[in-house]
């Protein structure tokens with residue numbers, strides 16, 4: 001079940017925000033229909049915070065948007081506007097990595113699951129009852 005752990009690199013469009021994350025080469029990513037993910041057409045996978053590391057002076061270029069419960073920290077690059085990662089509501093101790101912001105070459109397989117973020121509480125409970133993959137925004 002566990003595939004090999006590899007180091008993925010990625011970041012925002014203008015490359016001012018860069019990070020690396022240790023994760024399997026095969027991941028389960030969530031396609032969420034909540035208010036913010038649907039606008040962004042965002043697909044993401046979640047990693048524990050200790051697996052994630054910001055590189056260089058990325059922090060300088062990050063700014064944060066919150067709404068609703070303000071648990072999720074929607075970090076984005078204040079220069080190019082891209083959310084390459086953020087702190088999700090379901091996993092305040094982890095990071096949500098935007099699938100399409102991972103540099104090409106290290107993800108060998110991606111399984112995309114729909115996450116019903118419009119009905120967040122119900123989806124969250126189902127996701128955690130049925131698997132350890134965690135849930136989205």
Ligand SMILES: [Zn+2]
Pocket residue numbers: 012013014015016017077078079080081082
């Ligand atoms: Zn940027």
